Amino acid sequence: MREGQMYRTVLFTISLFCLATLCTNSPLVLSAAAQTCGGEGVVVQVLGSGGPELQDKRASSSYLVWQDGESRVLVDAGGGSALRFGESGANMSQLDVILFTHFHVDHSSDFPALMFSSWFEERARPLPVYGPVGNSEFPSTVDFVGALFNSRTGIYRYLSVLLVAEENGGYEVQPHNVIGDPSSLVFRSEHLSAYAARVVHGSVPALAWRVEIGGKSIVFSGDTNGEGTGLVQLAKDADIFIAHNAVPEGATGVERRLHMPPSVIGQIAEEAQVKRLVLSHRMLRTLGKEEQTLSEIRKNFSGPVTFANDLDCFPVQ
Ligand SMILES: [Zn+2]
Numbered sequence: 001m002r003e004g005q006m007y008r009t010v011l012f013t014i015s016l017f018c019l020a021t022l023c024t025n026s027p028l029v030l031s032a033a034a035q036t037c038g039g040e041g042v043v044v045q046v047l048g049s050g051g052p053e054l055q056d057k058r059a060s061s062s063y064l065v066w067q068d069g070e071s072r073v074l075v076d077a078g079g080g081s082a083l084r085f086g087e088s089g090a091n092m093s094q095l096d097v098i099l100f101t102h103f104h105v106d107h108s109s110d111f112p113a114l115m116f117s118s119w120f121e122e123r124a125r126p127l128p129v130y131g132p133v134g135n136s137e138f139p140s141t142v143d144f145v146g147a148l149f150n151s152r153t154g155i156y157r158y159l160s161v162l163l164v165a166e167e168n169g170g171y172e173v174q175p176h177n178v179i180g181d182p183s184s185l186v187f188r189s190e191h192l193s194a195y196a197a198r199v200v201h202g203s204v205p206a207l208a209w210r211v212e213i214g215g216k217s218i219v220f221s222g223d224t225n226g227e228g229t230g231l232v233q234l235a236k237d238a239d240i241f242i243a244h245n246a247v248p249e250g251a252t253g254v255e256r257r258l259h260m261p262p263s264v265i266g267q268i269a270e271e272a273q274v275k276r277l278v279l280s281h282r283m284l285r286t287l288g289k290e291e292q293t294l295s296e297i298r299k300n301f302s303g304p305v306t307f308a309n310d311l312d313c314f315p316v317q
Pocket of ligand 1: 051052061104106107223281
């Protein structure tokens with residue numbers, strides 16, 4: 001029996017058990033927390049609006065781009081995002097691409113959970129995964145995927161079947177390292193295009209992403225301190241700019257070297273002339289300071305601003 005078949009058998013057995021014992025994860029219970037962005041047009045859904053702190057009671061960084069009810073793009077996969085992915089009603093088989101901003105835990109740790117879940121779906125086409133290059137402290141995207149799923153040395157080598165398209169199921173995961181030049185196309189499918197800009201996040205190799213889909217544009221800042229001009233160039237005239245609100249105004253030291261304060265978010269939004277600003281990656285040090293954050297942003301940017309929560313849907317007008 002192939003391993004995949006064995007897992008399907010186990011899953012089926014569990015389902016029968018649940019039927020007999022009235023398991024609590026019935027569709028009725030799940031639907032209380034679920035929010036799908038299915039429907040017409042392009043919608044961005046925030047799967048994780050929090051940072052690394054579990055006490056923020058939010059999933060860590062992750063976003064989905066929907067088009068006409070299909071989940072096309074996943075950006076980041078921080079802790080808790082796999083559960084939110086399930087709650088959103090999304091489907092791994094529908095993804096054209098996965099984009100990583102960087103490989104801090106709060107942006108990447110649920111990736112294996114999502115991949116294992118996808119094994120129980122019918123995905124036949126390869127899955128491209130794009131993210132940053134590496135350095136002495138961080139793996140490149142190719143190394144990150146290999147460290148997880150390489151058939152001999154990977155942590156989850158039992159899932160290496162995912163890395164090779166096989167006759168009986170399985171699909172190829174295709175990791176790519178991206179330097180991040182806003183003027184260069186990184187990825188194109190029949191539905192969408194993706195561009196990246198290298199951004200400064202301390203010494204961490206990090207990218208911001210722009211997704212163009214259905215005539216709309218969505219830009220994800222990822223984690224950055226806002227230095228340089230790449231993010232403004234990437235975000236130019238974006239319909240939605242999702243920026244990370246990880247530190248309050250006046251942050252200093254390592255916090256400021258890693259993250260942009262609200263005034264800088266406002267400057268970038270204004271310079272790029274984005275149509276709407278969404279604030280995410282909310283942490284304990286910024287939660288409860290929304291009024292101050294908004295007033296700092298308002299000094300530079302007068303467009304619509306929204307503070308994101310998990311599973312929020314933002315239709316792209
Ligand atoms: Zn982060």
